[in-house]
Amino acid sequence: MSTILLVDDEPQILEILSSYLQKDGFHVVTASSGSEALELANSLDPACIILDLMLPDLNGEEVCSQIRKRSRVPILMLTAKSKESDRVHGLEIGADDYLVKPFSPRELVARVRAILRRAGDYQSLTDQVQIGDLLIFMSDKRVKKKDVLLELTPNEYRLLTTFVRYPGRTWSREDLVAEVLGYDFDGYDRTIDTHVKNLRQKIEDDPKCPVYIKTVYGFGYRFENPEAERGLR
Missing domain, CATH: 3.40.50.2300 (Response regulator)
Known part of the structure; x- marks a missing residue:
């Protein structure tokens, strides 16, 4: 209970x-x-x-x-x-x-x-996921960057794991609200922008020049693996 x-x-x-x-x-x-x-x-x-x-x-x-x-x-x-x-x-x-x-x-x-x-929806990924200098522990919802533990809010963690599930996918703000927050903010897309901004502050070396969370202007966001771009797996 x-x-x-x-x-x-x-x-x-x-x-x-x-x-x-x-x-x-x-x-x-x-x-x-x-x-x-x-x-x-x-x-x-x-x-x-x-x-x-x-x-x-x-x-x-x-x-x-x-x-x-x-x-x-x-x-x-x-x-x-x-x-x-x-x-x-x-x-x-x-x-x-x-x-x-x-x-x-x-x-x-x-x-x-x-x-x-x-x-509880994010337990189906393998226990540890490495992307660039990020290491995500799915079983206990921890994220490390260069071996430093990040303090993510639940929404930031869900946003990150949603991106990780679908690398390279372009998300509209509405789709991210529905996937991450689970309900509709009518005319309230700024909500997801706030979460993206906060997450960038924690996972990016330079939030103004992000390598993970890319802005797709006029539409939404896309998550990229910088190592994949260099041909590394």
Whole structure:
């Protein structure tokens, strides 16, 4: 039974969402403050964290940032903010999904299921994949560059492994959103650009002149193996 950490300062929301998640087979642990959420996230090792942005002590963005310093656990943010800039910021600091209030509890459960499914979808590749100076360990979702461990968010890891599965394929932004994030950001393609930018900062020697993730102007992105280009296998 997967453990879900549910963080919100409104008792009624905690009760309703806990009930729906438990009926769907999840074990739910709740927190009503940011400090309590950080403590539980560290001790429980949950499968997913549902995190409200408006908390009485630390806000949800700060909680998310602190969790991301030590964990790649999937995070679903809950917020009343609907502006694109707010959602982009949440994704930039490491959230995997963003649900704007008011929302249906059934939709939230579906989002959690989708997040967990995506988190487990990348085990079919061989355990270790070497591309250029990148070494990807599929079994425990680690990535090294020149023997240095990279700190990737779950979305960045899924984006990288999606590219690795299909080297040389040109992806539209819409296709990457559907493949990596698993749902449609209507008119919100900037989301995937943010993840690509962050991933380039971590895997490229010079993000402004990338050798792995190439921009296909007016369309999307393509992943290339620099060694393959030199005829090396």
